[in-house]
Amino acid sequence: MFWRGDDGYHFNIKMINPLNGQETTKKVSSMNYFAFRLMVRQNADNYLLRFRRLLQRYCVDMYCKIETERLTYIRINQSELRSEEYIHLRDAISTEEDAANVGRLTILPATYIGSPRHIHEYAQDEMTYVRNYGRPDLFITFTCNPKWEKITQLLLPGQTSVD
Template structure:
């Protein structure tokens, strides 16, 4: 990382996630050409996401001792009693902070059961849909773009509308 004031290199490291977030940022005084490439932009985003996730998984695999994975006694016992030792490779335990891991999904299930215990069974199942022709989306598109070219804008506007609806209900 380089200090923009004096041009000297600092001792800080920049993660690839921060780097790509910086590359995808929309700035008022400069034109970000990546945002104009439609499907190629989407493919770039997917490829960079896969690269970031691979780095995260590699970090988790190489730092199992730092993550204290040896303390997961119940998980180790389950593998010993239920698993076939011939089919087991090197054990890598994903933490609950890794989205989509079994422990992460178990926490979500436990949270859902807590909500049901506290509030009772749900009476309604409500779904929300996003209209790609919302004025908030159309205003943010670059000339010649459609909402399917910029999923980032569509998702951001949808989240803002959901938040405002939840705040209105509360």
């Protein structure tokens, strides 16, 4: 995919100020880097988007890289995330019969999508909606035909509606 010998993402890529073109002290996150690489631009050809199944595999691999970076940040910065103050952590350690087998715990914050705390907050929000507005009584699905003219007009050169 990268016949030009592109370096790819690494932790030390600096952000560039769009106003003056100079490097800033901030670093580019992997999510920003890969979003930039996959972006569709009006007057430029993004060859990555032409790889079909290989592109899908690339996107999955890069998503895993992004999630790994996020989890590494959470694990390294547990003290800044105030994880030692979570009551459930204290309860788990105090009720554990053999506390030596616990190991190093990493607490996922509620802001981490998919964590148990995040799912619990969403469940609480859903219960609040049901309490305020009642049970849902309408389920809507949308379908479309990939051969519709409005869809085929928006395809990039070389793309087909079954890609």
